[in-house]
Amino acid sequence: MTMLIEVDINKTLRSGARSFELRAKFASDSQRIVIYGASGAGKSQLLKAVAGLMTPDSGRIVLAGRPLFDSAQRINVTPQRRRIAYLFQDYALFPHLNVRQNIGFGLRRGWFNPASSFDHAEIRYWLQAFELDAVALQMPHQLSGGQRQRVALARALIAHPQALLLDEPFAALDPSLRARMRIELDALQRRLAIPMIVITHDPDDVRAFGEHVLRMDGGAIAHLADVADLELAARGEA
Amino acid sequence: MGWWSEPAWIALALSLKVACWATAIDVVIGVALGYLLARGRFPGRELLDAVLTLPMVMPPTVLGYYLLVVLGRNGWLGAWLLRVFGINLIFTWQAAVIAAAVVSLPLILKSARTAFETVDLQFEQAARVLGIAPIGVFLRVTLPLAWRGVLAGALLAFARAMGEFGATLMVAGSIPGKTQTLSIAVYEAVQAGQDDSANLLVLITSLTCVTVLIVANKLTPNRHQQP
Numbered sequence: 531m532t533m534l535i536e537v538d539i540n541k542t543l544r545s546g547a548r549s550f551e552l553r554a555k556f557a558s559d560s561q562r563i564v565i566y567g568a569s570g571a572g573k574s575q576l577l578k579a580v581a582g583l584m585t586p587d588s589g590r591i592v593l594a595g596r597p598l599f600d601s602a603q604r605i606n607v608t609p610q611r612r613r614i615a616y617l618f619q620d621y622a623l624f625p626h627l628n629v630r631q632n633i634g635f636g637l638r639r640g641w642f643n644p645a646s647s648f649d650h651a652e653i654r655y656w657l658q659a660f661e662l663d664a665v666a667l668q669m670p671h672q673l674s675g676g677q678r679q680r681v682a683l684a685r686a687l688i689a690h691p692q693a694l695l696l697d698e699p700f701a702a703l704d705p706s707l708r709a710r711m712r713i714e715l716d717a718l719q720r721r722l723a724i725p726m727i728v729i730t731h732d733p734d735d736v737r738a739f740g741e742h743v744l745r746m747d748g749g750a751i752a753h754l755a756d757v758a759d760l761e762l763a764a765r766g767e768a
Numbered sequence: 769m770g771w772w773s774e775p776a777w778i779a780l781a782l783s784l785k786v787a788c789w790a791t792a793i794d795v796v797i798g799v800a801l802g803y804l805l806a807r808g809r810f811p812g813r814e815l816l817d818a819v820l821t822l823p824m825v826m827p828p829t830v831l832g833y834y835l836l837v838v839l840g841r842n843g844w845l846g847a848w849l850l851r852v853f854g855i856n857l858i859f860t861w862q863a864a865v866i867a868a869a870v871v872s873l874p875l876i877l878k879s880a881r882t883a884f885e886t887v888d889l890q891f892e893q894a895a896r897v898l899g900i901a902p903i904g905v906f907l908r909v910t911l912p913l914a915w916r917g918v919l920a921g922a923l924l925a926f927a928r929a930m931g932e933f934g935a936t937l938m939v940a941g942s943i944p945g946k947t948q949t950l951s952i953a954v955y956e957a958v959q960a961g962q963d964d965s966a967n968l969l970v971l972i973t974s975l976t977c978v979t980v981l982i983v984a985n986k987l988t989p990n991r992h993q994q995p
Contacts, residue, residue, distance in 0.1 A: 583893050609896040616897040622890040626912045635908075636898035643908045689899060 533557040534725055535693070539579055539589035539599070552576065552586075552749040560742035562719065565729045567746035573729035576746070577695050580727070581616045582609035593693055594725075615686035615724075617696040621678050623670035623685075630666045633657070633684045656684035675703045676711055683718070693725045700735065712738045775944060775953065776968050780976075783950040786861060786936075787929035790868035794876045794925045797869075799918060802880025803906070817881070824874040828934025835867060835939045857939075861947050864940035868932040872925035879921025883914035916987050923984035927977050 541552040552572045567573050578584035580591055582598065590600040593614075598607045623632050631644050634653045638644040646667065657663045660680040665673060673681065679699070686694065699715065700708040716738060719726050728739050729746075736743055745752045805817050823831055839846040839857050849855040857863045887910050895905040911918070933951045940947040942956060950973050957966040 578893075581893075581897050583896065608901075609893070610899045610901055612897075613899075614897060616894070618890050618894060620890075622888070622894040624891060624894070624909060635895070636900070639899065639904070641904050641907045643912075685898065 533592075534559050534561070534594055535563070535580075535727070536590070536592040537576070537580065539576075539586035539591060541575065541579070541584070541586045543575065550749055552579075554579075554746070554749070554751050556744055556751045556753070558742045558744075561723065561725045562739050562741035563725075563727045563744065564736050564740040564742070565727065565744045565746050565751075566731065566733075566736050566740075567729075568731055571746045572749040573746050574697055577616075577697055577727065577729050580693075581614050581695055582607060582612050583616075596692075613689070613692045615689075615691035615694045617679075617682055617686055617694070617699055619698045620702045621670075621682035623673075623678060623681055625670055628667050628669055629662055629673070629681050630657070632670065632681055633662075633688060635685055636689045652688050656688060660684055676707050679703065679711055680714075683715075687722070687724070691724070693727065694719070696726065696728045698730055698732075699728060700732065701730075708734070715739075776965060776972065778945050779948055779950045779953040779969065780972055782861065782864075782945075782948065783930055786864045786868055786932075786949055787926050789865040790872055790929040790932075791876075791922055791926040793865070793869045794873050794929075795918075795922050798873055798876035798880050798921065798925070799911075802877050802918075803884050803910070805877075805881045806884035817877075820877055821874045823871050828871060828932070828936075829938060831870060832867065832935035832938030835863075835870065835935060839863065839866065839939060859939075859941045859943065859947060861940065864932075864936045864947055864949060867935040867939050868929035871932050871935055872928040875928055876918070876921035876925040879924065880914070880918050883917025883921070884910060886917070887913045920984045920987045923980050923987065927980040927984070930973070930976060930980070 536557040538555040539552065543550040543552065550572065552575050554572065554576045565573050565576065575584055579586050579599070580593075585606060586599065586601070588601040590602070591598045592600075593612075597603070597605050598612055599605060624635065627635065627643060628646055630648055630653060631646060633656055634644045634648045634650055637650055637652065638648065657666055660683070662677065662680060662684070665677060670678060670681070679702075696715075700711055703711060712734070719739075726739065728735055730736065801816075801820065805813060836858070837843050839849075841847060841850060841856065841858070846857060849857065857866070891909050891913065892905050895909045896902075900908065931951055932949070933955070936947075936949060937952055942948045942952045944953075948956065950969060954966055954969045954973065957963075957969060
């Protein structure tokens with residue numbers, strides 16, 4: 531049976547004299563995968579490889595039966611053709627574009643940005659769904675943390691991607707806001723039934739989204755049976 | 769004859785024409801190379817940067833000599849142009865453009881490289897993942913976030929091109945109304961003891977340069993580049 535996602539990649543990252551070996555291998559059928567590990571464990575690199583923003587030295591990445599990367603067959607789909615949504619840790623909203631332009635960015639192909647009044651049924655839908663109508667013409671720096679995350683999610687989801695990758699999705703938010711945004715994301719994922727991979731170092735994220743939990747340490751993946759294992763691992767680490 | 773046919777105004781018009789063309793060429797080359805140096809990862813990157821910065825530190829006469837070697841009738845490019853197109857560049861205003869462009873290129877190149885380096889890679893990655901091809905990413909994200917630095921560099925290059933003297937004199941000469949730019953006209957006027965003419969030329973040059981520098985300073989990115 532084909533898995534939803536299969537990853538088996540190798541990459542040696544060099545920075546000056548130091549080098550880091552990424553040896554990530556896992557397969558999952560779950561729509562809610564959480565990769566848990568300390569910072570520097572290679573989680574972000576793994577996520578970037580899935581999105582096509584980092585090219586592994588060797589291996590393969592298959593999403594829903596579609597090979598995105600396969601060094602043996604010389605397949606390496608460009609990031610713009612992978613149809614993957616990526617939520618950056620600090621959201622990476624385009625600072626020179628307003629909320630409407632940010633959300634509609636991917637709808638407008640070619641060499642020019644959408645106009646500041648760019649209108650589209652999908653944009654109207656997301657503005658309403660995320661209660662962003664009032665700030666549609668504002669710039670990213672004028673938004674609250676929660677609004678920023680919603681804009682980034684809307685921008686990522688508007689083109690109907692095949693998977694949603696989230697890099698420490700709540701780390702940039704106030705602790706008081708985190709619980710609320712977790713509930714929002716949880717409901718959103720269930721409604722859209724979109725496969726989701728979350729990388730995090732926060733056990734609360736694991737509890738909220740971890741249907742299939744993987745632990746990453748020193749560039750390698752270790753499998754965990756369930757959340758209880760994680761609690762043990764977290765305590766052992768502390 | 770009206771005031772516009774005074775030698776001073778003709779020299780100013782020529783200087784502006786030469787500087788505009790040189791800046792236009794520099795913007796295209798400087799932005800392309802600046803982006804390459806900022807984002808490219810290839811061996812010899814810093815060497816390329818150093819070679820391209822050379823015109824800023826070399827005496828303009830040395831540069832002019834190099835240009836003569838390349839563009840002159842016996843130079844490898846000059847001989848080819850003459851043979852294939854029948855074009856002779858030496859002692860034309862186009863030669864003045866090339867001299868000014870080469871001398872000013874480092875100014876825009878440095879500004880553009882710095883401006884591109886300050887653009888967070890994440891914005892470009894976000895645009896890629898959203899389905900935009902590399903050229904679109906550059907035009908829609910990188911350039912809009914770096915344009916202030918690029919424009920400030922272009923204005924500095926323009927000011928430098930306006931003031932170009934040594935290399936221009938060597939490859940374009942000093943033909944009044946044809947290749948005698950403002951800075952060369954000042955030199956000729958002083959040499960000939962025409963103080964009135966020299967005063968006017970110096971005043972025009974100073975005002976032009978001050979204006980350009982004020983505008984460049986206003987555009988130079990400061991700590992509030994992204995509000």
